[in-house]
Amino acid sequence: MNSHVKPLIRPDEMRLFKEYITELFGLVLDKNNEGLLTNKLLPRLEGLSLASFADYYAYLKxxxxxxxxxxxxxxxxxxxxxYFFREEPQLRVLSEVVLPALKEKKLKCGERKLRIVSAGCSSGEEVYTLAMLVIESGCFLWDWDVEIRGVDIDPQIIERAKSGIYSGRAFQATPTHYIDRYFRKCDEGLKVKDILTRITRFTEGNLLELEQIIEEQTVDIVFCRNVLIYFNDESIKRGVHGFANVLLPEGHLFLGHSESLSRITCNYIPVRFPGAIIYKKRD
Ligand SMILES: C[S@@+](CC[C@H](N)C(=O)[O-])C[C@H]1O[C@@H](n2cnc3c(N)ncnc32)[C@H](O)[C@@H]1O
Structure with a gap:
């Protein structure tokens, strides 16, 4: 490719790229993202010595x-x-309502196991937040088998989550006593302590194919926050049906505050709390 002439992306090529990205990952890119997408793809064309966006599209396929x-x-x-402790009203519902009720239910049936999944966990802040809240709730200590698993489609971000090292903005909403109790200083910032890594786990995977990594009807709670806003209705439907498959009967689904299931599916019952709506899997 002549390095002085930057290839242009034609409108029909842009449409094909966007459709293919939706097909592959469920993500929908709107018109505002087009300039950004072009700038981000150009270095890939150069990296692969391809002359045009049409060639890159063919390479992807x-x-x-x-x-x-x-x-x-x-x-x-x-x-x-x-970031840690994002959307606090939902986290309060988890700590004050959902976890105590789950413990009571599980004690009645004699099962001392808790499984939580964060689908679209990014660099892990949500997973470690949930781990801190489960520990602080005091509901699942001692001989409980607890696992909070983060799943994300981006392999680089999963590696960052596994490292458990954070700094700056990640802590913008974190009460100081959590920092003191659950993190230790390291060269690059603050690292999560073993008490958190013991009950957490990270897997690279597509939330649209969750049943390929998680056994059916084994999960108590799914968090999928600030992920589905980038999906079209069809992909949201696919995602939340997949969550229903891995959730136990009456399992809970937490979505981001701007995400809703009305118009999408009747597999879940919305339960309203001050400042938060959560969803319960219909029996
Ligand atoms: C904005 S972050 C949300 C992180 C966290 N849930 C929160 O609310 O702070 C969205 C994450 O979803 C991931 N993601 C997008 N599409 C996905 C898919 N199909 N499967 C799994 N993860 C996906 C992205 O890689 C990104 O890390």
Whole structure:
């Protein structure tokens, strides 16, 4: 490619790219993202010595190494914004209502196991927040088998989550006593302590294919916050049906505050609290 002439993306090529991104990952890019998408794709064309966007599209669809390129493409188009203790009203409902009720129910049937999934967990702040809240609730200590698992489609972000090292904005909403109790200083910032890593786990995966990584009817609670806003209705439907498959009967689903299931599915019953709506799987 002549390095002085930057290839242009034609409107029909842009439409094909956007449709393919939706098909692959469920993500919908609106018109405002088009300029950004073009700028992000250009270095990939250069990296692969391709002359046009049409060539890059063909590479994504047919090249033997296309799966590796899909991962790179995904890192370019996803929004990984996250921080500890995001959307506090929902977290309060989890701590004060859902966890105590779950404990009571589980004690009655003699099962001392808790499974929570964060689908679209980004760099792990949501997962470690949930781990801190489960520990602080005091409901599942001692001989309970607890696992909070983060799943994200972006392999680079999953590696960051596994490292458990954070700084700056990640702590913008974190009460100081959690920092003192659950983090220790390291060269790069603050690292989560073993008490959190013991009950957490991270897996690379597509939430639209959750049943490929998580056994059916084994999960008590799914968090999927600030992920579905980037999906179209069809992909949201696919995602939440998948959550219903892995959730136990009457399991709970937490979505972001701007995400709703009205018009999408009747598999869940909305339960309203001050400042938060959560969803319960219909029996
Ligand atoms: C904005 S972050 C939300 C992080 C966290 N849930 C929160 O609320 O702070 C969205 C994350 O969803 C992930 N994601 C997008 N599409 C996905 C898919 N199909 N499967 C799994 N993760 C996905 C992105 O990689 C990104 O890390």
């Amino acid at each position: 047919y090249a033997p190494r296309r799966k590796d390129e899909h991962k790179l493409l995904l890192s370019l188009v996803t929004n990984n914004e996250t």
